[in-house]
Amino acid sequence: MVRNIFLSLIICLSTLGGKMFGRDGNLVLLQSLEGRWQFSIGMNEDWTSPKFNDTSWELIRVPSPWEDEGYNGYNGYAFYRKKITISSKYKDRMLYLNMGYIDDVDEVYLNGKKIGSTGSFPPNYSTAYNAERIYYIPVEFINFDGPNQIAVKVYDSEQEGGIVSGDIGLYGGKNTVTLDVNLQSAWKFQPGDDLRRKEPDFDDEGWGEIFVPGKWENQGYRDYDGYAWYRKSFVYKTTGETEKMVLLMGKINDLDQVYVNGTLVGSTGTFPKRPGEKVSTGDQYLAFRGYYIPDGLLKKNEKNIIAVRVFDSGRDGGIYEGPVGLLTQTKYIDYWRKIKKEDDE
Amino acid sequence: MKTKHFKLFILFLFLFSTFSSVRAEDLRRIVSLSGSWRFSIGDDSKWASPSFDDSGWDQISVPGKWEEQGYNDYNGYAWYRKTFRISDIPSNSPVFLVLGRIDDVDEVYFNGTEIGKSGKFPPDYKTAYDRTRKYLIPSDLIKENAENVIAVKVYDSYLEGGIIEGPTGIYTDEDNELIALNLSGKWKFQAGDNKGWRYSDYNDEGWSSIEVPSVWENQGYEDYDGYGWYRLKFNLPQNFTTGELYLSLGKIDDIDDVYLNGEHIGNVYDMRKDFGYRNSGGEYNTRRVYKIHEGLLNRNGSNLLAVRVYDEQGVGGIYEGPVGIMSAENARRYKNRHHNYNGNRYDSFWEYMFDKFFGNDNSNYDNYDNDF
Numbered sequence: 001m002v003r004n005i006f007l008s009l010i011i012c013l014s015t016l017g018g019k020m021f022g023r024d025g026n027l028v029l030l031q032s033l034e035g036r037w038q039f040s041i042g043m044n045e046d047w048t049s050p051k052f053n054d055t056s057w058e059l060i061r062v063p064s065p066w067e068d069e070g071y072n073g074y075n076g077y078a079f080y081r082k083k084i085t086i087s088s089k090y091k092d093r094m095l096y097l098n099m100g101y102i103d104d105v106d107e108v109y110l111n112g113k114k115i116g117s118t119g120s121f122p123p124n125y126s127t128a129y130n131a132e133r134i135y136y137i138p139v140e141f142i143n144f145d146g147p148n149q150i151a152v153k154v155y156d157s158e159q160e161g162g163i164v165s166g167d168i169g170l171y172g173g174k175n176t177v178t179l180d181v182n183l184q185s186a187w188k189f190q191p192g193d194d195l196r197r198k199e200p201d202f203d204d205e206g207w208g209e210i211f212v213p214g215k216w217e218n219q220g221y222r223d224y225d226g227y228a229w230y231r232k233s234f235v236y237k238t239t240g241e242t243e244k245m246v247l248l249m250g251k252i253n254d255l256d257q258v259y260v261n262g263t264l265v266g267s268t269g270t271f272p273k274r275p276g277e278k279v280s281t282g283d284q285y286l287a288f289r290g291y292y293i294p295d296g297l298l299k300k301n302e303k304n305i306i307a308v309r310v311f312d313s314g315r316d317g318g319i320y321e322g323p324v325g326l327l328t329q330t331k332y333i334d335y336w337r338k339i340k341k342e343d344d345e
Numbered sequence: 346m347k348t349k350h351f352k353l354f355i356l357f358l359f360l361f362s363t364f365s366s367v368r369a370e371d372l373r374r375i376v377s378l379s380g381s382w383r384f385s386i387g388d389d390s391k392w393a394s395p396s397f398d399d400s401g402w403d404q405i406s407v408p409g410k411w412e413e414q415g416y417n418d419y420n421g422y423a424w425y426r427k428t429f430r431i432s433d434i435p436s437n438s439p440v441f442l443v444l445g446r447i448d449d450v451d452e453v454y455f456n457g458t459e460i461g462k463s464g465k466f467p468p469d470y471k472t473a474y475d476r477t478r479k480y481l482i483p484s485d486l487i488k489e490n491a492e493n494v495i496a497v498k499v500y501d502s503y504l505e506g507g508i509i510e511g512p513t514g515i516y517t518d519e520d521n522e523l524i525a526l527n528l529s530g531k532w533k534f535q536a537g538d539n540k541g542w543r544y545s546d547y548n549d550e551g552w553s554s555i556e557v558p559s560v561w562e563n564q565g566y567e568d569y570d571g572y573g574w575y576r577l578k579f580n581l582p583q584n585f586t587t588g589e590l591y592l593s594l595g596k597i598d599d600i601d602d603v604y605l606n607g608e609h610i611g612n613v614y615d616m617r618k619d620f621g622y623r624n625s626g627g628e629y630n631t632r633r634v635y636k637i638h639e640g641l642l643n644r645n646g647s648n649l650l651a652v653r654v655y656d657e658q659g660v661g662g663i664y665e666g667p668v669g670i671m672s673a674e675n676a677r678r679y680k681n682r683h684h685n686y687n688g689n690r691y692d693s694f695w696e697y698m699f700d701k702f703f704g705n706d707n708s709n710y711d712n713y714d715n716d717f
C-alpha cells in the first residue's frame with residue numbers, strides 16, 4: 001500500500017511540504033557516507049561485529065557495482081564495513097541510514113545490531129534490487145561522539161552486485177519532537193492474533209524481534225498479511241509532576257489497537273467484534289497516531305508494557321513510520337503550535 | 346407478493362431518510378457563533394470552566410476543518426472555546442446551541458456545565474460525524490447581557506477533524522410563541538418498557554433526568570435503540586385558559602404513545618387523520634399535536650404526562666419542539682404554518698397513493714408492540 005513511500009516522499013519534498021509530522025520528506029543529509037568502504041567477498045557472521053578487525057580488507061568505492069571495482073563476474077555473498085562518528089548534536093533528531101539501492105539482498109548492522117534488512121537471502125531467495133534502503137537507527141544503538149561500526153551483508157544472485165547506487169549517508173529528520181521516552185527500537189513481534197497478548201504479564205519470551213518503525217516485510221516477514229502483535233517494555237523515568245502523556249505511534253499499516261499496561265488507550269480503524277468477520281480498511285494507514293494516555297495508567301519509574309495489535313489488509317504492514325514514543329501533552333501542544341506557525345508564515 | 350416487495354423497497358428508502366433527523370431549519374437564529382474561536386489541541390478537564398484563561402490559545406475559524414487551518418495530520422483531542430453575549434433571550438422558549446457537524450465525537454459545556462455529547466470518546470470510541478449537533482441550553486445556565494462561555498471537547502479519530510460544517514449559533518424555536526404552557530426542559534427518563542409507567546402514582550424518583558426536546562443519544566444513551574419512557578409532573582398556572590386544549594410534543598423519533606394522567610391521548614398514527622403524518626416511515630418527522638379531552642387535566646393539582654417512545658434505529662426520543670400546551674386556535678395556526686393545511690390531507694396524488702398502499706399502521710416497525 002505504501003510501497004516505495006520513502007523514495008516517493010523524498011522526490012516529492014517540495015509538493016508535500018516539510019510540515020507533516022515525521023514524514024520522511026523531512027529527511028536532510030547530515031553526513032555523506034559515499035567513498036571508500038572496507039570490502040570482502042564471502043560471508044562470516046563475525047563480520048557484523050564492531051570488534052572484528054577489517055584492516056586487511058580491500059577498499060572499494062560506494063556506491064558502485066562491484067563488477068566495476070574489480071569483482072567482475074562475482075555473484076554471491078559479500079560484506080561492506082565502515083566506521084563513522086555521529087555527533088551528539090544530532091541526539092534529538094531521528095536518524096536514518098540511507099544505503100541506497102542494493103543488488104539484490106542486504107542486512108545492515110550498526111555496532112553489531114541489526115537495523116534493517118530488505119529482500120530475502122537463500123534458500124528463500126528474493127531480490128529487492130529496486131528498493132531504496134532507508135533504515136531508522138534506534139538511538140540506543142548509537143555511540144554519540146565515538147566510533148560507530150556499520151556492516152552491510154549483501155547477497156547478489158546474478159549480473160551487477162553490491163551497493164550499486166543512491167545517496168548513501170546519515171540522514172536526520174527535521175521538526176522532530178523531543179520524546180520523553182523514545183520507543184523507536186527493537187520490539188517483540190509475533191504474527192497471529194490473541195487478545196491475551198495485551199496483558200502486561202503475557203509471556204512474550206519466544207517472540208521474534210522487530211524494529212519499530214519499519215514495515216515487517218523488510219524484517220523477515222515478507223508477504224505476511226493479517227494480524228500481528230507488537231510488545232515493548234520500558235521504564236518511564238520521571239521526577240516531575242504528574243502530567244498528561246501522549247503516546248505517539250507514528251503511522252501503522254493498516255489498523256491498530258494500542259494497550260498500555262493492559263488497558264486500551266487508542267485505536268484507528270474498526271476491528272471485527274467476532275473472529276472471522278471481514279475487516280474493512282481504507283486510508284487509516286495514512287493517519288498519524290497520537291493517543292492520550294488516561295491519567296494514572298503509566299507507572300512512574302517502573303516497568304510499563306505497551307502491546308499493539310495490528311491488522312494489515314495486504315502488502316506493506318506494521319508500524320512503518322515514526323515518531324514512536326511518549327511525551328508530555330504540553331510538549332505535544334507546543335509542537336503543533338510550532339508547526340502551525342511555520343504554516344502561517 | 347408484488348406489493349410486498351414494493352413495500353420493502355419503499356421501506357428501504359425511508360430507512361435511509363431517517364438517519365439525519367435532527368435539523369435546525371425550523372429554528373430561528375438569535376446569535377451567530379461562526380467566526381473565530383479559541384482552540385487548543387490536547388485535553389484537560391479544566392478547559393471546560395468559564396474562568397479558564399484561554400487568551401494564550403490559538404485562534405481557529407468555526408466552522409472549518411482543523412486540517413485546513415495549520416493542524417494538518419492532527420488526530421486526537423482538541424478543545425474549542427467561545428465567549429459571547431446575548432441581549433435578548435426569548436422568554437418561554439427553549440434555546441438551543443447548534444454546532445452543525447462535528448468530526449467525530451464531542452462533549453459540550455455551557456458556562457461550565459455539560460449540556461450534551463455525541464459519539465463516544467476512546468477507548469470505547471464511536472463516531473457521530475454525520476449527526477448535526479443541537480443541544481438544548483437549560484434556561485438557568487444562560488445569562489442575559491453578560492458573558493457566556495461555550496467549551497467544546499472534540500475527538501477526531503482520523504482524517505478531517507473539528508467543528509467542520511455549520512450552521513453554528515444560538516437558536517430558538519419560533520413555534521414556542523404558540524405555547525400557552527411550556528413543558529420543555531428537564532423530564533424523567535427510563536430506558537425499557539413497562540405498562541405501569543403510564544400511571545400518575547408510579548414512583549419515577551430513580552429515573553434519570555433528560556432534556557426535552559433533544560435526542561437521547563446526546564444525553565448518555567449513545568447506542569440506545571428500542572423503548573424509552575419520558576415522564577413529567579406539572580401543574581397548571583392559576584386562571585389557565587379554559588376551552589379546548591392541545592398537547593404539542595413536536596417531533597419524536599420514531600413512534601410514541603402519550604398518556605395524560607394515565608389515559609392514552611394519542612399516537613403518531615392519529616396524526617394522519619389530522620395533519621402532518623404522511624406515510625409509513627415518516628413517523629420521526631411528524632409533528633405531534635394531541636387533543637386533550639375535556640376534564641382530563643387537573644386544574645388545581647398535579648398532572649402526569651408519560652410518553653412511551655419506540656426508536657427503531659439511529660437517534661431517538663422527543664427531539665424537536667414545541668413541547669407544551671396550546672389553545673385550539675394556536676394548534677390550528679401551528680398546523681397551518683407547517684403543513685399548508687387546507688382541509689385536504691394529501692399534498693399530492695403520490696401521497697394519497699402511499700397512504701392507500703402502505704396503510705394506517707406501523708408495519709415498518711417489526712419490533713414495535715402495538716397491542717400495548
